[in-house]
Amino acid sequence: MRETTKQNIRGAVVLIPLIIIAMALMLLARPNGRKVATPEIAEQAEVATDSTAHFSAFDPNTADYRTMTEAGLPRNIAVSILKWREAGKVFRIKEDVALCYGMTDSLYFLIEPYITIGKEYRIKPSNDYNREHYDYRSERKRSLDSISYTPFRIDTATADYLRSLGFSRRQAELVVRYREMIGGYRSMEEFAECYAVDSAMAERLRPYIIFPERDTTATVVYEREAISFPVNINTADSTTLRRVRGIGEKSVGPIMRYRELLGGYYSVDQISELDVVTEENFRIISQQIYADSVDIKKISINFASPKVLEVHPYLSNRMLRRIINKRELKGGWSTIQEMIDDDIFTEEEAARVAPYLDFGTDLYK
Numbered sequence: 001m002r003e004t005t006k007q008n009i010r011g012a013v014v015l016i017p018l019i020i021i022a023m024a025l026m027l028l029a030r031p032n033g034r035k036v037a038t039p040e041i042a043e044q045a046e047v048a049t050d051s052t053a054h055f056s057a058f059d060p061n062t063a064d065y066r067t068m069t070e071a072g073l074p075r076n077i078a079v080s081i082l083k084w085r086e087a088g089k090v091f092r093i094k095e096d097v098a099l100c101y102g103m104t105d106s107l108y109f110l111i112e113p114y115i116t117i118g119k120e121y122r123i124k125p126s127n128d129y130n131r132e133h134y135d136y137r138s139e140r141k142r143s144l145d146s147i148s149y150t151p152f153r154i155d156t157a158t159a160d161y162l163r164s165l166g167f168s169r170r171q172a173e174l175v176v177r178y179r180e181m182i183g184g185y186r187s188m189e190e191f192a193e194c195y196a197v198d199s200a201m202a203e204r205l206r207p208y209i210i211f212p213e214r215d216t217t218a219t220v221v222y223e224r225e226a227i228s229f230p231v232n233i234n235t236a237d238s239t240t241l242r243r244v245r246g247i248g249e250k251s252v253g254p255i256m257r258y259r260e261l262l263g264g265y266y267s268v269d270q271i272s273e274l275d276v277v278t279e280e281n282f283r284i285i286s287q288q289i290y291a292d293s294v295d296i297k298k299i300s301i302n303f304a305s306p307k308v309l310e311v312h313p314y315l316s317n318r319m320l321r322r323i324i325n326k327r328e329l330k331g332g333w334s335t336i337q338e339m340i341d342d343d344i345f346t347e348e349e350a351a352r353v354a355p356y357l358d359f360g361t362d363l364y365k
Contacts, residue, residue, distance in 0.1 A: 060091040061121045072114075077100060077107070147165065149208045154209045155179070155185065155211070162176070166201065178196070180237075181237060185211060188209065232290060234291055245288060246284035251276040255271055263297035263356050268291050296355060299356055302331075302360075306324060312356065
């Protein structure tokens with residue numbers, strides 16, 4: 001009996017530590033309950049929740065994929081930054097990075113101190129202004145107020161000269177491009193109609209712009225001269241369009257602006273979508289014009305930025321949200337039918353927008 005008791009005691013002494021070790025291992029092996037859908041999301045979630053993650057400085061305008069991942073960015077964010085750059089995006093301020101696909105508030109909070117905008121890209125604040133609370137709009141207004149304006153001819157002003165008046169590089173180029181497209185600015189109204197000219201800038205420049213004098217004799221000749229051939233609605237300038245019976249001063253501007261927003265007309269029927277073109281006028285106009293679809297500027301649907309997509313008249317906010325969300329998940333489409341299957345467009349919507357979409361996949365190789 002005594003021997004049996006001793007054996008039980010020795011067994012208990014050995015078993016108890018084994019039980020303790022087993023319980024400890026079970027606690028360590030217990031899952032933490034986190035669900036991760038993909039390796040990319042898992043990586044980003046890990047970085048976003050780890051305040052001790054190691055980051056290093058990087059410039060989103062110049063850093064390549066390897067540099068950004070070595071700087072601590074998740075792989076999908078590095079790819080997103082590269083795609084935005086390829087789509088023409090320039091990161092002027094740190095907050096621009098927060099707009100990239102896949103970026104979360106928590107991740108941006110962690111990487112913000114390490115974002116470096118190169119001198120050639122950033123908007124430079126004045127030396128005596130607190131950088132943390134820098135107001136770029138106020139700075140731009142101060143910059144414009146410091147410009148000394150003198151009268152100038154709008155029909156010969158170059159893009160460089162327009163930049164000296166306060167336009168950005170892209171705005172100046174658009175003002176010149178629109179001028180060439182409509183055959184020259186002949187009034188303040190035509191100048192203000194350019195989508196690169198806001199109302200404040202138009203009023204600021206109004207006292208200094210010199211418009212070319214109208215050639216009333218030539219105008220009469222154009223009005224009397226009949227067109228003996230159909231006009232390509234996609235390439236005709238404002239002078240040529242005014243020679244089309246049914247297109248007048250009030251309708252030529254909207255027709256050209258709508259053409260620019262669309263990227264060109266694929267059918268003459270599209271001008272009937274404008275309020276300024278009446279049913280009677282359309283019957284007259286349609287007999288004198290044609291639309292060459294070769295001249296259409298297409299959108300790279302798999303890579304175009306939201307800013308490019310949102311200005312197209314045929315893409316509603318609902319479509320835009322679905323395009324961005326689906327594209328981020330699947331990477332893009334190869335046919336318009338795939339977009340219909342993904343519930344981006346209805347059959348009717350797809351037929352309307354299809355001529356403006358480019359599904360090419362080699363743009364970023």
